[in-house]
Amino acid sequence: MGVSASKFLVATSALLLAASGACAATLDIVKEKGFLQCGVNTGSAGFASPNDKGEWAGFDVDYCRAVAAAILGDGTKVKFTPLSSKDRFTALQSGEIDVLIRNTTWTLSRDTQGFDFTGVNYYDGQGFMINGKKLTGITSALQLSGATICLQAGTTTELNVADYFKANRMEYNPVVFEKLEEVNNAYDSGRCDVYTDDRASLHSIRLRLASTADHIVLPEIISKEPLGPAVRQGDPQWADIIRWTHYALLTAEELGITKANVDEMVKSESPEIRRVLGQEQNTKLGTDLGLTNDWVVNMVRAVGNYGEIFDRDLGAGSRLKIDRGINALWTKGGLQYPMPIR
């Protein structure tokens, strides 16, 4: 009894400390400690995984670096916390991380459970992957009745697949794991017929499997998965910073400001570019946000614009070769539409 009671005390007091820590302004905390604590995926190539030099790399990782550069002027001042899908919200809620950028789907219930989503940096949808060599003749998800499906715990994936199979009157047998690596192993060893996840993740996982060419991603997209950064509710300034980081990266792409030319662009005559890069006389755009006025310059210098990040981590410049598709700028027929910086 004594042990259990003391355990309860420890657990409760941990929660207390965490909850009280969450109250101070996150921006001040980050500035004071001198680095950003960013929650990322445990290992999803393209989004967040350690590269061959042992450094974290990927789309979400670059977003973390962009935020760090915007606040601290240096994109390397980030510490990464790899989180399983099950642990991610607890880590954010408890103040263990400052921001969660871990291909997380924006949903109403999550938005009202004490979190705030600040935007959509990647529009995705859930799909299915099968081993086409083993399961010949399957070309559609509607043929999957009776299949065993591997997936990760605590995801919208888990809910979507239940809805999809129910709506189509099909049966399936879920095998749920906590960590991505465990799901990968189970799928690879043939424990499951089907792997379901967001389609970008499926492409990334496919590359890691022994015989990449055997595995096919089925054409069906069964859900909307708007992925974006999330912060704790109740800190509007912090939410604004993360939100406008995303818009600034998109604006930079719109205006053609790249990692290579940002230092020249600073001297540009164009009023819009001068405004975005904080070169206007007596501008207060950056300082009103709680940052310096050259925040966009620091960000683009560190990671490039949205298009560059996408290309490098997910698109043509990466092994994943994912099409920009609906993630193109609105001017090119996509959904990425930044709010005006003025």
Added chain:
Amino acid sequence: MASQDISPGTDSGKASLLNDPKFRGYLFQILAVLVIALLGYWIVNNTIENLQRARLATGFGFLDGRAGFDISSSPYLTYSSDSTFAKALLVGILNTLTVAVAGIITATILGFIVGIGRLSHNWLIRKICTVYVEIFRNVPPLLVIFFWYSGVLAVLPQARQSVALPFGTYLNNRGFYVPSLILGEGAWLAGVAFIIGIVAAFFVKRWAHKRQMATGQPFPANLTAIALIIGLPILALAIKGFPLTLDYPILGAFNLKGGSQVGPEFISLYLALSFYTASFIAEIVRAGIRGVGKGQTEAAHALGLRPGTTTRLVVVPQAMRIITPPLASQYLNLTKNSSLAIAAGYPDLFAVGGTILNQTGRSLEVVVIFMIVYLSLSVLTSLFMNWYNAKMALVER
């Protein structure tokens, strides 16, 4: 506070109350209780306040909501994604119980065998048992789970190349498939006969024991009991003309269909917990047997008891008194270690609760439920073991 109870006239008679050991004892106990109660109040109050500040809802009302996710293994309840969160939790609790009870039984049997094996006069048996204990005792349980899940079960053949075993059973990397029994009309009689068999066997054993105590004449009570428990239901079935059909597993599009299936998630967790805990139980059993004085065995031999009878009637009953208390701790450990289930994808309480926590964001409530359930399971196990211990304890006449 300093209420020195001095009545007039007896100024030198009584010492200060603070120097009274009895009063002081009560005072400090009351103070300790007050401090703990205040701390508890502060913790609860502060938590609620902070939760409100973070704009988090509290309460257990969310348990009535639609779960929306599926669970792979629900052998006792019909669960679907339309069921409530409460039902999902119940499925998780039952799964935890299943693996804990199955694990405790197997670990006990295995532990006794290995523990006695370590005391064997046969060199090979003794060494094999020592190696077993040293390996499983010194490896973290999570690793043992991975060993069974990835190392042993995952290398089994795919569903389409299932290994056919006798009696229509199959083994593949999706689990172990057995034909399931479909009960026809009149099969209830067999169930009734089974219960009657157990009750009858109990009375036969009691009667045989009494008779042996009184007259010294043994009676083959164990054989009679087995015959009663197995024979009566078969007799009942024969009367009804065997109203049983078997549903054999057949290969479907993806998996074997029909029959009953035990998934590799359960098997690996169950085997891992059993093998891991058995190594500790083996040591407890060895210590217990060693703890019985040599004179006891020698005295039994001197009375003319054979070695087997000596072990059964003299050594083991005394060893059990030493074994039972630490055995209870191992049972508790096994139950708590079952929360590693999610590593092998088995939907136990911890895995299901984790999903619920994630889907609803109610971390505090779910953690409280975790603690209540594991605490209750542990307390129940303790109570049972304490009862058993009291029963086994030396009865002084």
